[in-house]
Amino acid sequence: xxxxAVRPTGERVAPPRPAWPDATGHFGVFGGRFVPEALxxxxxxxxxxxxxxxxxxxFLAEFAALQRDYTGRPSPITEVPRFAEHAGGARVLLKRxxxxxxxxHKINNVLxxxxxxxxxxxxxxxxxxxxxxxxxxxxxxxxLMGLSCTIYMGEEDTRRQAxxxxxxxxxxxxxxxVTTGSRTLKDAINEAFRDWVTNVEATNYVFGTxxxxxxxxxxxxxxxxxxxxxxRAQVLERLGxxxxxxxxxxxxxxNAIGIFTAFVPDDGVRLVGLEAGGDGVGTGRxxxxxxxxxxxxxxxxxxxxxxxxxxxxxxxxxxxAGLDYPGVGPEHSYLHDIGRAEYRPVTDSEAMEAFALxxxxxxxxxxxxxxxxxxxxMMVGRELGARGDGGRGxxxxxxxxxxxxxxxxxxxxxxxxxxxxxxxxxDPGAGLDEDQRPTEGAVTSGDAVPGQAAGEQA
Amino acid sequence: MSLLADRIATARGEGRAALIAYLPVGxxxxxxxxxxxxxxxxxxxxxxxxxxxxxxxxIDGPVIQQAVDVAVRAGVGMRDVLRxxxxxxxxxxxxxxxxxxxxxxxxxxxxxxxxxxxxxxxxAITPDLIPDEAAPWLSASDEHDLDRVFLVAPSSTDxxxxxTTAASRxxxxxxxxxxxxxxxxxxxxxxAKLVARTRAAAPDLAVCVGLGVSDAAQAAEVAGFxxxxxxxxxxxxxxxxxxxxxxxxxxxxxxxxxVRGSVPA
Ligand SMILES: Cc1ncc(COP(=O)(O)O)c(C=O)c1O
Numbered sequence: 121x122x123x124x125a126v127r128p129t130g131e132r133v134a135p136p137r138p139a140w141p142d143a144t145g146h147f148g149v150f151g152g153r154f155v156p157e158a159l160x161x162x163x164x165x166x167x168x169x170x171x172x173x174x175x176x177x178x179f180l181a182e183f184a185a186l187q188r189d190y191t192g193r194p195s196p197i198t199e200v201p202r203f204a205e206h207a208g209g210a211r212v213l214l215k216r217x218x219x220x221x222x223x224x225h226k227i228n229n230v231l232x233x234x235x236x237x238x239x240x241x242x243x244x245x246x247x248x249x250x251x252x253x254x255x256x257x258x259x260x261x262x263x264l265m266g267l268s269c270t271i272y273m274g275e276e277d278t279r280r281q282a283x284x285x286x287x288x289x290x291x292x293x294x295x296x297x298v299t300t301g302s303r304t305l306k307d308a309i310n311e312a313f314r315d316w317v318t319n320v321e322a323t324n325y326v327f328g329t330x331x332x333x334x335x336x337x338x339x340x341x342x343x344x345x346x347x348x349x350x351x352r353a354q355v356l357e358r359l360g361x362x363x364x365x366x367x368x369x370x371x372x373x374x375n376a377i378g379i380f381t382a383f384v385p386d387d388g389v390r391l392v393g394l395e396a397g398g399d400g401v402g403t404g405r406x407x408x409x410x411x412x413x414x415x416x417x418x419x420x421x422x423x424x425x426x427x428x429x430x431x432x433x434x435x436x437x438x439x440x441a442g443l444d445y446p447g448v449g450p451e452h453s454y455l456h457d458i459g460r461a462e463y464r465p466v467t468d469s470e471a472m473e474a475f476a477l478x479x480x481x482x483x484x485x486x487x488x489x490x491x492x493x494x495x496x497x498m499m500v501g502r503e504l505g506a507r508g509d510g511g512r513g514x515x516x517x518x519x520x521x522x523x524x525x526x527x528x529x530x531x532x533x534x535x536x537x538x539x540x541x542x543x544x545x546x547d548p549g550a551g552l553d554e555d556q557r558p559t560e561g562a563v564t565s566g567d568a569v570p571g572q573a574a575g576e577q578a
Numbered sequence: 579m580s581l582l583a584d585r586i587a588t589a590r591g592e593g594r595a596a597l598i599a600y601l602p603v604g605x606x607x608x609x610x611x612x613x614x615x616x617x618x619x620x621x622x623x624x625x626x627x628x629x630x631x632x633x634x635x636x637i638d639g640p641v642i643q644q645a646v647d648v649a650v651r652a653g654v655g656m657r658d659v660l661r662x663x664x665x666x667x668x669x670x671x672x673x674x675x676x677x678x679x680x681x682x683x684x685x686x687x688x689x690x691x692x693x694x695x696x697x698x699x700x701x702a703i704t705p706d707l708i709p710d711e712a713a714p715w716l717s718a719s720d721e722h723d724l725d726r727v728f729l730v731a732p733s734s735t736d737x738x739x740x741x742t743t744a745a746s747r748x749x750x751x752x753x754x755x756x757x758x759x760x761x762x763x764x765x766x767x768x769x770a771k772l773v774a775r776t777r778a779a780a781p782d783l784a785v786c787v788g789l790g791v792s793d794a795a796q797a798a799e800v801a802g803f804x805x806x807x808x809x810x811x812x813x814x815x816x817x818x819x820x821x822x823x824x825x826x827x828x829x830x831x832x833x834x835x836x837v838r839g840s841v842p843a
Binding site for chain 2: 314
């Protein structure tokens, strides 16, 4: 690692756009378009309209205004010293995408694609969702722009993320629980593609991550790169240097690509993607596509994926609905193969430990997806601390973590994991400190009253 | 030489369209599915589109999904598919494999082509592989003299009709409607229009129509403008509803009259 790379002499004028993908959407051997011919015309139309839109000053002005006035950008960075005590002495900064309107990074992409939908004259949007954050963001943008909206969500996920189902319905979207296959994100994507091929004339598919056929991986990256563009400038301004490592959780990979892209040319900055390790990659019950998978074709692109010897997609497992996906965006596969980014698994327990830690040390409840990135920061920070070679001289190493979303939607899952909110005693899962005294005057879980009864008591 | 083109030409010589029956390997189990394919041939199918089970069948509707899901869970793979190819060839029809791309890529493109040719298969229909992404398959199919059937759709531009038909051999698969597999009450007008546009792009290539053709009347209608009629969901329905081999054979017999232009009462 060279000091010059970490302390750049002059600030770049405009952030460079990566040289990939090529004109047909290939990132090295990854990406491309593996879809039925019936969708090619729609993908060509989208590509062409997007290429025109992304350099159109009128679009850029409208998009910037929405990001500022509606989403609340730029999102701040927050240093978290009490959390960092558990990260081997590193300094930890969070990029606060949880503070965006709708509560995650997903809104960045959706506003761009919703404007594109209007530009190509379509009146209906469809989307897949896992954790429900992309569904909520799409339903939000549809309400804002007067588009009709249908969201496909695996039945299993509608249960895990019931709060977000209610939010989408409040926003006027139709939510269709998907009951095929593993009843999670993968199957929701299949159903959304089937809807699209049938209704393509008036419908645009607002894809939620940097996967899928060209142009989605490049387009969604372009809409999400604002995260890293902002964060790079913010860290430079605050610390006068670049971070040593940038960390993000990887489901399909959009928040990770979003924060990585600005740093890709900065050779001295490590890029670390944290995949969902579920019960552990060795158990086979996980969602770590790069760490535990092989290259193949799924959902319209070549990338790493979890598959068996017959080329069947293997069901993934993760406590986090948003990471519970057996594939990953092709650009991550490429960054992995060229050695520019590293990918590591984080187990459910490690993620939940980091989740609880951030809640209690910093007063921030993260999404469980995001907690995987926080666990990664604890891991990398400790490694650097133990080696003593992370920082610059006396300075400790600096870790920038993408706090991709807030945890409201996960309160129930976390309560169950930690044994809260249940009259029966449940053993707390890893990560919760059992000795902590309750806050004075707080309602303990056994006294909590549900819904209507709460109103009657008041 | 193309096994599929030859068989379609023979049918044309008899003044009719060819009948192509789709059935997936492994529903309800491998042996029964192969028996059903042979029964489809016995009833009059000229070719059998032998479905490779896949976990994420993007252009299939609920009926085919339901059957294929059983086969995927049972671990049915390319070895079983090759057995079906041999059985269909032995029964006297042309076997053509229909597979989403990942199972072929996973098996190995070159190995797939070699094994398919050795088993007597004509080639493969690849619904999620466009010629633009097909370089390894184009060369492997050339080397082993296999047919390769790509799809065209009502949304295809003239330029894509030209490039897709140029890459196809055996026939080109015209997806009659924008949508997924399943039975439909009527054949859409889009089908005839698409066939006409495809013929204009490639006068020497056979055009077969699939997606939504399910009974003899529809087969007769399609036979009026296309070289072949592809029926899938209606065959799978026979098995799902428990009519077994006899049901499949009877359906083939009706459809075989349909492709001759006559509709049984
Ligand atoms: C907060 C949050 N982070 C991360 C993800 C994972 O998606 P991606 O890898 O595309 O960022 C999700 C998906 O739902 C999410 O809601």
